[in-house]
Amino acid sequence: MKVEIITIGNELTSGEIIDTNSAYMASELNSHGFEVTFITTVGDQEFYIETALQQAQEHADVIIVAGGLGPTADDVTVSAAAQAFGRHLIINKEVLQQLRERFAQRGMEMPLANEKQAFFPAQAEIIPNPMGTANGFILRHKGLSFIFLPGVPKELQYLFKERVIPFLIKERAGKEEKEFWRVRTLKVFGLTESAIADRLHDLNLADYSAALAYLPRFPENHVKITVRGKSAEETERKLFELEKLIRGKLAGRVFATDEETLEQIVGQMLRKNKATLAVAESCTGGLIAHRLTQIPGSSDYFERGIVAYSNQAKIEILKVPANIINKNGAVSAPVAEKMAAGVREISKATLGLAVTGIAGPTGGSAEKPVGTVFIALAAPEGVVSRKYNLTGDRDQIKTLSAQIALDWVRRYFLNLLSGLTR
Amino acid sequence: MKVEIITIGNELTSGEIIDTNSAYMASELNSHGFEVTFITTVGDQEFYIETALQQAQEHADVIIVAGGLGPTADDVTVSAAAQAFGRHLIINKEVLQQLRERFAQRGMEMPLANEKQAFFPAQAEIIPNPMGTANGFILRHKGLSFIFLPGVPKELQYLFKERVIPFLIKERAGKEEKEFWRVRTLKVFGLTESAIADRLHDLNLADYSAALAYLPRFPENHVKITVRGKSAEETERKLFELEKLIRGKLAGRVFATDEETLEQIVGQMLRKNKATLAVAESCTGGLIAHRLTQIPGSSDYFERGIVAYSNQAKIEILKVPANIINKNGAVSAPVAEKMAAGVREISKATLGLAVTGIAGPTGGSAEKPVGTVFIALAAPEGVVSRKYNLTGDRDQIKTLSAQIALDWVRRYFLNLLSGLTR
Numbered sequence: 001m002k003v004e005i006i007t008i009g010n011e012l013t014s015g016e017i018i019d020t021n022s023a024y025m026a027s028e029l030n031s032h033g034f035e036v037t038f039i040t041t042v043g044d045q046e047f048y049i050e051t052a053l054q055q056a057q058e059h060a061d062v063i064i065v066a067g068g069l070g071p072t073a074d075d076v077t078v079s080a081a082a083q084a085f086g087r088h089l090i091i092n093k094e095v096l097q098q099l100r101e102r103f104a105q106r107g108m109e110m111p112l113a114n115e116k117q118a119f120f121p122a123q124a125e126i127i128p129n130p131m132g133t134a135n136g137f138i139l140r141h142k143g144l145s146f147i148f149l150p151g152v153p154k155e156l157q158y159l160f161k162e163r164v165i166p167f168l169i170k171e172r173a174g175k176e177e178k179e180f181w182r183v184r185t186l187k188v189f190g191l192t193e194s195a196i197a198d199r200l201h202d203l204n205l206a207d208y209s210a211a212l213a214y215l216p217r218f219p220e221n222h223v224k225i226t227v228r229g230k231s232a233e234e235t236e237r238k239l240f241e242l243e244k245l246i247r248g249k250l251a252g253r254v255f256a257t258d259e260e261t262l263e264q265i266v267g268q269m270l271r272k273n274k275a276t277l278a279v280a281e282s283c284t285g286g287l288i289a290h291r292l293t294q295i296p297g298s299s300d301y302f303e304r305g306i307v308a309y310s311n312q313a314k315i316e317i318l319k320v321p322a323n324i325i326n327k328n329g330a331v332s333a334p335v336a337e338k339m340a341a342g343v344r345e346i347s348k349a350t351l352g353l354a355v356t357g358i359a360g361p362t363g364g365s366a367e368k369p370v371g372t373v374f375i376a377l378a379a380p381e382g383v384v385s386r387k388y389n390l391t392g393d394r395d396q397i398k399t400l401s402a403q404i405a406l407d408w409v410r411r412y413f414l415n416l417l418s419g420l421t422r
Numbered sequence: 423m424k425v426e427i428i429t430i431g432n433e434l435t436s437g438e439i440i441d442t443n444s445a446y447m448a449s450e451l452n453s454h455g456f457e458v459t460f461i462t463t464v465g466d467q468e469f470y471i472e473t474a475l476q477q478a479q480e481h482a483d484v485i486i487v488a489g490g491l492g493p494t495a496d497d498v499t500v501s502a503a504a505q506a507f508g509r510h511l512i513i514n515k516e517v518l519q520q521l522r523e524r525f526a527q528r529g530m531e532m533p534l535a536n537e538k539q540a541f542f543p544a545q546a547e548i549i550p551n552p553m554g555t556a557n558g559f560i561l562r563h564k565g566l567s568f569i570f571l572p573g574v575p576k577e578l579q580y581l582f583k584e585r586v587i588p589f590l591i592k593e594r595a596g597k598e599e600k601e602f603w604r605v606r607t608l609k610v611f612g613l614t615e616s617a618i619a620d621r622l623h624d625l626n627l628a629d630y631s632a633a634l635a636y637l638p639r640f641p642e643n644h645v646k647i648t649v650r651g652k653s654a655e656e657t658e659r660k661l662f663e664l665e666k667l668i669r670g671k672l673a674g675r676v677f678a679t680d681e682e683t684l685e686q687i688v689g690q691m692l693r694k695n696k697a698t699l700a701v702a703e704s705c706t707g708g709l710i711a712h713r714l715t716q717i718p719g720s721s722d723y724f725e726r727g728i729v730a731y732s733n734q735a736k737i738e739i740l741k742v743p744a745n746i747i748n749k750n751g752a753v754s755a756p757v758a759e760k761m762a763a764g765v766r767e768i769s770k771a772t773l774g775l776a777v778t779g780i781a782g783p784t785g786g787s788a789e790k791p792v793g794t795v796f797i798a799l800a801a802p803e804g805v806v807s808r809k810y811n812l813t814g815d816r817d818q819i820k821t822l823s824a825q826i827a828l829d830w831v832r833r834y835f836l837n838l839l840s841g842l843t844r
Contacts, residue, residue: 013458015449016635016646020440022463027437036435037470039463041444048459048481055477059470194493194533213432213466214494215439216574224438279729285715286708289729293707296783296816304735307701307711307727309720313769317726317739347735361718391528394718396576 001172003029004060005039006052008067008077009151013043021066021156032165033181034172044068049080057144062168067151069134071113077148078119085141087121095126099133127163131155136163145171180235181228184243187256188221189407196221199249208238218396219403220262223250252416255407262406263291263298269413270301270351277409278347279305280318280339282330283357283373287402303349308339318342331356331368333385336376340385344378351412352378355405357388359397373401377408377420384419423594425451426482427461428474430489430499431573435465443488443578453605453648454587456594466490471502479566484590489573491556493535499570500541507563509543517548521555549585553577558585567593602657603650606665609678610643611829618643621671630660640818641825642684645672674838677829684828685713685720691835692723692773699831700769701727702740702761704752705779705795709824725771730761740764751790753778755807758796762807766800773834774800777827779810781819795823799830799842806841 005025011017022039029036037059042048049068056063068077082089096118103110117133120126127136127149134150136159147164149156188196193214200223205212208227215222225242229235247254256265270277279288279302289305292298308314311330315322320338328334336356344352357373364370371392376385388404390397411417427447433439441463448458459481464470471490478485490499504511518540525532539555542548549558549571556572558581569586571578610618615636622645627634630649637644647664651657669676678687692699701710701724711727714720730736733752737744742760750756758778766774779795786792793814798807812822833839 011635012445013448013461014452014635015445015447015458016452016637018440018442018445019461023434023437023440025437026435030436030438036437037464038474039435039441041461042459051481052460059473192533194535197494197535198533213496214492215433216492218574218576224433281708281711283715284712285720285724286703286711286727286729289703289708289731290706290712290820293705293729293731293781294817294820298707299731299785302707303732304739305708305727305729305731306739307708307715307729309711309715309727310725310769313726316768317728346738347732359715363721395716398712398716 001034001062001168002037002060003034003168004037004056004063006049006056006063006065007039007041007151008044008049008065009041010043010074012041012067021151021153024153024157025064025066025160028160028165029168032169034168044074044076046076046080046083049077050084053081053084053146057142060144062145062147062171064147064149064164066149066156069117069136069148069150071111071117071133075116078116078121081139081146081148082121085121085139085146087123087139089119090122092118092120092124092126095120095135098128102133127159129155129159131158138167180230180232181226182235182239183227184225184239185215185258186223186225186243186246186250186254187217187260187262188223188250188253189219189255189262189403190253191221191250193221196223196250200246203242203245203249205242208242210238210242219400252411252414255410261294262403262410263295266406266409267292267295267298267301269410273350273413275350276301276303276347277351277353278303278343278349279405280343280352280354281305281307282309282314282339282355283359284355284398284402284405285309285359287398288353288355288405291402291406303347304343306343314339317346319346329368331358331372331374333374333376333387336374336385337378337383340376340378341383350380351409353405353409354378355401357390357397357401359394359401361394371397373397373404375401375405375408377412377417379412379420379422381420381422384417423456423484423590424459424482425456425590426459426478426485428471428478428485428487429461429463429573430466430471430487431463432465432496434463434489443573443575446575446579447486447488447582450582450587451590453603454591455603456590466496466498468498468502468505471499472506475503475506475568479564482566484567484569484593486569486571486586488571488578491539491558491570491572493533493539493555497538500543503561503568503570504543507543507561507568509545509561511541512544514540514542514548517542517557520550524555549581551577551581553580560589602652602654603648604657604661605649606647606661607637607680608645608647608665608668608672608676609682609684610645610672610675611641611677611684611825612675613643613672615643618645618672622668625664625667625671627664630664632660632664641822674833674836677832683716684825684832686717688828688831689714689717689720689723691832695772695835697772698723698725698769699773699775700725700765700771702765702774702776703727703729704731704736704761704777705781706777706820706824706827707731707781709820710775710777710827713824713828725769726765728765736761739768741768753780753790753794753796755796755798755809758798758807759800759805762798762800763805772802773831775827775831776800777823779812779819779823781816781823783816793819795819795826797823797827797830799834799839801834801842801844803842803844806839
């Protein structure tokens with residue numbers, strides 16, 4: 001069953017607010033197995049709303065319309081709908097009575113403007129809204145269903161979950177054979193989108209009734225696997241096999257699944273290995289510590305972070321010898337290693353992780369251009385470091401450096417970090 | 423001139439990500455005086471993209487299409503466009519050469535998949551993308567302009583600002599009477615949306631041909647002022663007067679204008695006052711240091727940050743006496759003040775800023791529930807601290823705490839911080 005979403009409001013076409021209603025509804029529809037074909041947004045102009053309602057008839061079975069049901073003059077969805085389907089506007093006395101009672105309960109007389117909210121196109125089925133004065137409604141037209149909802153996100157979400165989804169499931173039951181599907185997202189770091197595509201090129205997706213989508217989420221690349229089947233078991237088995245195949249082809253580059261984040265995975269590994277972590281940051285400026293501490297309970301394994309922005313901080317707190325900084329510069333392998341070893345020593349943590357680099361836009365030189373970053377890890381087995389030549393603006397270089405550093409900890413626990421064997 | 427936006431991607435119609443590109447473009451178009459008629463979103467299916475391109479011809483002069491220009495099989499915007507306008511796909515050898523060079527610069531061979539990104543519909547004008555492999559392009563068809571852009575937000579925003587807006591302004595110049603308008607966004611922290619609306623309630627906006635929009639951007643609230651006029655001078659003068667009036671009514675709560683950020687303003691103030699800053703963070707976990715170091719050149723005034731997550735770190739590095747922690751708990755005014763004074767002393771910075779609190783979801787108690795946060799500032803004039811009872815999830819409490827702490831530094835320099843007079 002194909003569903004189209006239409007959202008209405010000048011605040012959307014002017015870009016003043018982001019249309020979260022569409023994403024909410026699309027996500028709910030998707031996770032219940034409905035295909036969303038088009039999402040259309042128009043302002044509060046009757047002509048555009050009518051046009052959108054007419055267009056939608058060409059490409060969907062059910063059209064969900066959100067917004068423009070309020071009491072003020074700029075709410076014109078109801079009259080546009082009446083116009084589009086050639087129906088009269090009729091007052092619903094029951095609704096009018098309920099609106100009056102609603103105000104009476106708060107000791108108020110109903111403003112005249114709200115009377116408008118008791119008018120609906122002929123033959124509308126009302127969807128009562130317990131949270132506000134804008135009731136939803138359903139119109140049937142040429143075998144299609146048009147569902148109108150208020151645009152206030154809380155009210156929309158409530159009605160969507162409680163009334164719209166059950167309605168759609170019931171409609172589908174009468175029309176279609178049931179189809180099973182499962183979705184999994186694999187999160188990849190360290191391979192470009194096209195490198196992933198090259199590695200997965202020879203998969204025979206048809207064998208699994210599967211589709212792959214590539215979603216770049218800087219600095220990560222996500223691969224979304226959708227598998228369809230005739231039973232829950234078949235679908236589950238196909239997904240399991242295909243996922244295994246894909247993980248094999250991407251070697252150790254898949255770091256997380258679905259909603260998991262890299263900092264979550266790193267935290268789980270530290271916890272599982274009864275290890276603690278301390279971080280010494282220069283160019284990432286606290287971003288690694290910030291990400292690690294986004295995870296509830298991270299105080300169990302994250303001991304401390306030092307943002308050693310000045311050389312003085314590197315010398316005083318991290319015990320990096322001044323002559324090593326003088327000889328090699330603050331952005332160098334020896335300094336990165338001393339920072340990692342230093343933060344590990346002062347904190348008595350199992351692992352010390354360090355980053356020093358040039359995030360730019362200034363501070364680069366011919367020998368060490370912007371994007372030169374050294375990462376080091378100090379572990380019970382020793383200290384390793386590596387130089388990276390990153391590209392991008394300041395924010396991108398910080399983001400990439402933090403991601404590489406966190407990924408080092410993951411790779412260390414999996415024995416994938418070259419030069420350091422557990 | 424009427425503009426339509428089409429965004430493309432299965433991740434949009436599935437609700438996996440929120441379509442921020444549409445809102446960004448709509449807002450930019452609006453603030454340059456262009457009317458956005460429709461915003462349409464479709465998945466990566468050629469048929470739907472073609473349909474959207476055909477529909478758009480009915481209701482706009484310029485159609486901007488974003489997304490689906492990547493190298494993988496699910497990127498089908500280019501072939502859908504060729505189909506919709508009946509044009510052949512032609513390889514652009516110059517673009518191909520540039521793509522190859524791009525990879526060569528990184529010591530990589532170009533994956534075969536990327537060759538696809540050198541194909542464009544016949545007669546396309548290329549919009550070179552210096553930030554990625556997906557170049558934009560313009561197609562002219564039946565007197566309308568179709569502008570295709572990559573969907574990666576950073577790349578899209580860059581090309582939109584640098585290429586699309588100038589293109590549209592030039593197109594309009596030939597067609598319409600010129601209207602003058604100016605836009606300014608005031609960024610507010612420390613007042614709710616309705617508190618701001620209450621304070622601005624009695625402004626006579628019509629006198630200034632002005633409109634206000636309230637844009638909540640957690641943890642900030644933005645007020646967007648749009649002023650229209652018959653000449654550049656008149657518009658400029660009206661905006662100047664209205665802005666002054668609004669700033670007066672919001673007292674010291676406006677911390678930045680337009681693209682400025684709080685960390686940028688704090689950095690400017692530190693620089694102007696030849697002051698340096700060191701930060702001791704507990705519950706914000708590095709977020710304050712991360713925000714400060716987002717600003718190029720911040721190493722001039724940001725000396726160091728200590729993420730003292732463990733009590734041991736507070737005692738050893740920040741010299742917080744153990745008995746003060748034992749007596750008051752780590753989340754307390756005395757500990758916050760010792761942290762601020764400690765980080766100031768060890769770093770010899772002008773200011774020491776500290777945060778200690780309970781970000782949750784665990785760790786709260788009846789006496790100190792989740793959201794209890796103490797902020798302290800140590801300055802040459804003394805040390806002050808204050809307790810906050812914040813609400814929200816872990817991320818929101820971290821975000822709010824970091825924002826309050828940074829705002830303290832701003833208020834200190836403006837002599838608005840109670841208890842500390844410069």
